[in-house]
Amino acid sequence: MAEFITGNQAVVRGALRAGCNYIAGYPITPASSILNDMIRAFADGRGIAVQVEDEIAAMGQCVAAAMCGARPMTATSGPGLSLLSENIGFAQMVEAPVVIVDCQRMGPATGGATTTGEGDVLFARHVTAGGYPLPVLAATDAVSAYRLTYNAFQIAEELRTPVIVLLSKDISSTRQTVDLENVRLLPARQRRPAPPDRPFRPYEVGELAEVPAFAPVGGPQRVRVTGSIHDACGLLTTDRREIARKLAHLNAKIAAAAERLEDVDLDLDPHAQVLVVSYGLPDGAVRDAVDELRAAGIRVSRLTLYSLWPVPQRAIRAAAEGVRHVLVPELNIGLYADVVRQVLPGVHIESLTRYDGGLIAPRTIRERVCNLLNGCNGPGGQAA
Amino acid sequence: MSMVTATRQEMMYCPGCSHAAVLEQLGAGLDRLGLPPEQVCLVSDIGCIGTADRYFACHTFHGLHGRSVTYAEAIKRCRPDLLVLVLIGDGGCGIGTAHLVHTARRGVGVKVFVCNNFNFGMTGGQHSPTTPAGGVTATTPTGAGDRPLDVCQLVIASGGAFVARCSAFDRNLPEMIDATLRAPGFALLDIWELCTAYYMPTNKLNPPKLVEMSRELGMPFGILKNEPARTDGRTAAALDADTGPAVARPGSPPTPLSTDRPRFDVRSGLRWPQRVEIALAGSAGERIRSAAGVIGEILVAAGLQVAQLDDYPITVRKGFSLSNLIVARQPIRYTGLRTPELVIIQSEDGLRRFGSLAELPPQTLVIVNDELTWESTPARVQPVTLAPLIRQVERANVALALLAHGLIQCGWITAEALRNLADATLKGRFREANLRAIEAGVTLESSPAARS
DSSP: OOOEEEEEHHHHHHHHHHOEEEEEOOOOOTTHOOOOHHHHHHGGGEEEEEEEESHHHHHHHHHHHTTTOOOOEEEHHHHHHHHHHHHHHHHHTTTTTEEEEEOOOBTTTBTTTTTTOOTHHHHHHOTTTOOOOOOOOOOOOOOHHHHHHHHHHHHHHTTTTTTEEEEEHHHHEEEEEEEEEGOOOOOOOOOOBBTSOOOOOOTOOOTTTTOOOOOTTTSOOEEESSSSSSTTOOOOOHHHHHHHHHHHHHHHHHTTTTHOOEEEEEEEOTTOOOEEEOOOHHHHHHHHHHHHHHHHTEEEEEEEEEEESSSSSSHHHHTTTOOOOEEEESSSSSSHHHHHHHTTTTSSEEHHHHHOOOOOOOOHHHHHHHHHOOOOOOOGGGGO | OOSBOOOOOTTOOTTTOOHHHHHHHHHHHHHHHHHHHGGGEEEOOSSSSGGGGBBBBBEEEEEETTTTTHHHHHHHHHHHTSEEEEEEHHHHHTTTTHHHHHHTTTTTTOOOEEOOOOTTTTTTTTTTTTTTTTTTTTTBOOOOOOEEEOOOHHHHHOOOOOEEEEETTTTTTHHHHHHHHHOOOSEEHHHHOOTTTTTHHHHOOOHHHHHHHHHHHHHOEEEEEEOOOSSHHHHHHHSSSSSOOOOTTTTTTOOOOOOOOOOOOTTTBBBBOSSEEEEEEETTTOHHHHHHHHHHHHHHTOOEEEEEEOOSSSSSTTTTEEEEEESSSSOOOOOOOOOEEEEOOHHHHHHHHHSSSSTSTTOOOOEEEEEEEOOOOOHHHHOOOOOHHEEEHHGGHHHHHHHHHHHHHHBOOOOHHHHHHHHHHOOSSSHHHHHHHHHHHOOOOOOOOOOO
16 A cells, blocks of 8 residues: 655654564654654553663663663664663673664764765774674665664674664655555564573573574563673683684674575676665655666666675675676765775776765766766766 | 682772772672562772772672762663662762763762772772862872862762762761661762872871861762652653663563554546655745645555655754645655656745746646746746635645645545545544645635746
């Protein structure tokens, strides 16, 4: 059934569908409407919603709620993500599943509160001290905002990790026709429950990549949660073997899932010389531009990335097979183009950037593709 | 089984440090309460006292510096049936001041024990927010110059239900602990301690001097506030109680929001082209974005694809307000404007933000407030006098009237189809006003559009 909703409304729908039952948040443009709508949705008691004093408290509450067994979410924008940072690290260390929605806006600092920008794509991955990985997804429109929010909850549950979903102002507040009933979603996941018949060791794992079993704080099995480096019992440790094992585990559980987490849409022309790799808001323009270029007889491929971290290396390499140029349009200074460069050494990576709050138009993409091919008699002269 | 599993001597604290003694007393207090360990959660953060979690047999939650109150609040909200205690140092009360204030203000029933030894012991004896004026520390070598924070007054002012202060050497420490554990609502006990590694030796502090210091600083010992839990607020009632509604547990079936909305087939009278782009430009308060949204909803119900991208400054009641509306038969991917076929300029703010009309092509229709001055353009321009419209539908509905008028003028939809769709689609408290605005737009007499 067709509806006319914003990207933020789509996030709320995805979260509720996924069973989100705790939101702690602090108002910030352009994310605020997510908190507003969740508070309304939880008014019937199906979840807990708290507007807190700052984003530090928001993330703190989310981590604690997760360890009580809830499925928490918080939503913010770049300046708020800065404050979420320390407790995102805490969530990593205690292996708390939390979904964080970052409705990006122009930065740095206050930047442009009602102005679009997608400059948090590296920050999201490196948001916290220590350098340990966390999955980052990026919506391109309202439908993908719905899908990725829902999926983020499943990934968070399965891997017991914070997951960041990126939108940007012109996805968050733009209304679009959507049909959410026919969206393909990940299978529903839940944390693996701890066996009830023996003393609970909160961080015991077999294989390094294994995700520890879960028992909630407040349940019949006593639970120890700590942000300090800890052993299998959740007690602070100075034993180097225990330390190395825990930290290798934090890395391994994400790394082992990397290929499964790849979420892309490939529109391949096996004879293409140019591949356009897109994510986020420019993706719509890229799709239009690719259709228009093909109509003019120009061979071009498109790869849309819905998962940015772990880097979908396999998909990027496969899509770039045989191409001479890869064009990466971005609403920032060219941040992800550098990531693509590392995945594709030897391939010319062309960065197309805009960061004044405007959109990248299909025409700009067409022109850049034509330039890469030393000119083409395509529809480059058309408006937009 | 005792709640505290280590003896004073076994704990990792410096000889003479008050923390071990206080923990022993807290454990005894918990034992007197007689709750099973599964019904208690101890939350701690950073600093020497933060490491105490390992000595407790209950659920323990050890987090980041000064954030223990945020964790405790969420645990209490998720599990109102648990006794949730916080162990925090004087440093934590500084970096986490906001959390103390706001969790107390929200009346969440956590029990906070401040182990206050007037300095940062773990990092080498720096001054803390509670270091008294004159206190010599690693970062105040000539004596602290600032006023010490009165944690109790802060929490009283923030609405804490129970607030008390004592020293670790008070004979009535067990009674104070008992009272704090049993107090309903947000409770805090500020326990003055000795840090034998740093603050005590450099400041020649001892137990009797703690009492003296309390008098000098005007921070008395004793129960400073003891009120019944708030029951005034709607949320406070649930949170003050130590039992209350539990959070929906994971696995409980999510209830999707209702998607029960009418759906219409494309009616005759809808002659919509493959794709059209509309720009509405006006000022804050003119309900530009609402107008685009109303027409968007109507056209989505008619089976069309719509994208509405807005542009406005952060001050929603002042300045420009723009809405781009794209309506197509195929899914819309690029949501920016290429070439608008219909441009509606309602105000000077809107005209300025929209930019030049000179680049619009001849087929574009520009409906413009005739009080404005616009530059020459190849587009068809239809000036409209707003005054009669404002009298007819009020200023806030003019944008919707102009937009409805534009749709008819462009020939994309007939007046009858627009009326029918609007009547069948619009809901809510603005339904009547919106229907009137659309009717006004549909019937608006227009002078033929002219090239300017």
